[in-house]
Amino acid sequence: MVSAHPASSRRDLAALIAPFNRALLAEEKQVLTEYGASMWEYIILTALREHSSSNQGQLAQRIRHDKSRIIADIDRLEARGLVTRSPGSDDRRARVIAITTEGDALQRTIQAAIQDREDTLLVAIPPEDRRALYRLLEAIHPMVTPRDNSHI
Amino acid sequence: MVSAHPASSRRDLAALIAPFNRALLAEEKQVLTEYGASMWEYIILTALREHSSSNQGQLAQRIRHDKSRIIADIDRLEARGLVTRSPGSDDRRARVIAITTEGDALQRTIQAAIQDREDTLLVAIPPEDRRALYRLLEAIHPMVTPRDNSHI
DNA sequence: TATTGTTATACTCTATAACTATA
DNA sequence: TATAGTTATAGAGTATAACAATA
Numbered sequence: 178m179v180s181a182h183p184a185s186s187r188r189d190l191a192a193l194i195a196p197f198n199r200a201l202l203a204e205e206k207q208v209l210t211e212y213g214a215s216m217w218e219y220i221i222l223t224a225l226r227e228h229s230s231s232n233q234g235q236l237a238q239r240i241r242h243d244k245s246r247i248i249a250d251i252d253r254l255e256a257r258g259l260v261t262r263s264p265g266s267d268d269r270r271a272r273v274i275a276i277t278t279e280g281d282a283l284q285r286t287i288q289a290a291i292q293d294r295e296d297t298l299l300v301a302i303p304p305e306d307r308r309a310l311y312r313l314l315e316a317i318h319p320m321v322t323p324r325d326n327s328h329i
Numbered sequence: 330m331v332s333a334h335p336a337s338s339r340r341d342l343a344a345l346i347a348p349f350n351r352a353l354l355a356e357e358k359q360v361l362t363e364y365g366a367s368m369w370e371y372i373i374l375t376a377l378r379e380h381s382s383s384n385q386g387q388l389a390q391r392i393r394h395d396k397s398r399i400i401a402d403i404d405r406l407e408a409r410g411l412v413t414r415s416p417g418s419d420d421r422r423a424r425v426i427a428i429t430t431e432g433d434a435l436q437r438t439i440q441a442a443i444q445d446r447e448d449t450l451l452v453a454i455p456p457e458d459r460r461a462l463y464r465l466l467e468a469i470h471p472m473v474t475p476r477d478n479s480h481i
Numbered sequence: 482t483a484t485t486g487t488t489a490t491a492c493t494c495t496a497t498a499a500c501t502a503t504a
Numbered sequence: 505t506a507t508a509g510t511t512a513t514a515g516a517g518t519a520t521a522a523c524a525a526t527a
């Protein structure tokens with residue numbers, strides 16, 4: 178009897194990526210706990226360092242966070258003086274979120290710690306292989322990131 | 330003023346892997362919905378094709394599923410005739426889970442469909458780069474998978 | 482007393498709908 | 505009427521504790 182689907186010798190790509198993803202998140206969470214920030218708070222600070230200031234809704238959309246759940250995160254960041262939330266000058270419904278100097282510094286500190294951990298995790302991978310990995314993942318990134326159509 | 334942490338030019342590895350992981354899971358879930366299986370059910374079938382039969386607890390441990398949550402999954406797989414659940418011969422507390430011919434066939438069908446989708450997702454990556462990616466991820470896999478200490 | 486499978490419960494994350502204030 | 509932000513609520517997924525049967 179010949180099977181319609183011969184036993185696959187190859188592991189699912191998802192089965193290779195998922196544990197890697199889990200391990201990276203675990204490392205990241207340890208660092209974040211150290212600095213009293215949540216994953217979403219760190220993602221928000223990182224996004225704000227790239228765009229410096231944006232409306233709350235735009236920000237949520239950019240990082241693919243929920244417009245209703247981002248509120249509490251910004252509340253905490255604001256209370257810690259890491260971001261400011263001010264009413265839009267032209268549209269008084271809008272809230273403009275901007276990162277502060279303290280927020281900027283904290284994001285850098287956390288990111289440096291996270292990348293240190295990532296390097297440690299992959300210390301057994303030769304440098305040129307690691308560079309190849311980054312190059313491949315950067316190439317794949319746009320293929321797996323839903324395009325932002327908000328400008329259309 | 331010199332910053333303690335200069336702006337990182339590099340993206341976090343987690344920020345590259347997470348969207349990739351999400352995209353792969355989304356593809357996988359579409360296939361699974363087609364065949365009426367949940368992610369955990371597919372993982373269970375895949376694990377059973379590698380080990381053919383095992384105690385419920387050992388199985389849960391191997392796939393890092395919850396020993397209490399695996400119950401409902403096995404209930405459904407058993408009801409569909411994809412696995413059998415029989416009392417252990419030596420230890421009557423234990424339940425031995427074994428995959429059936431139908432279960433084996435379904436896993437192959439689903440896996441083939443999933444890997445087809447994965448190939449489609451990465452169709453723009455040249456074959457040799459894709460091979461390099463798999464090679465790297467296979468090398469990283471043992472570094473990010475918690476070792477099974479159950480035999481100690 | 483410890484372990485296998487089971488059930489019940491609580492907790493986190495997420496998704497969605499309803500509300501307000503502006504436009 | 506539509507939109508930005510907010511609040512409240514319901515759901516999925518997960519983690520944990522308590523229980524019955526067996527060791």
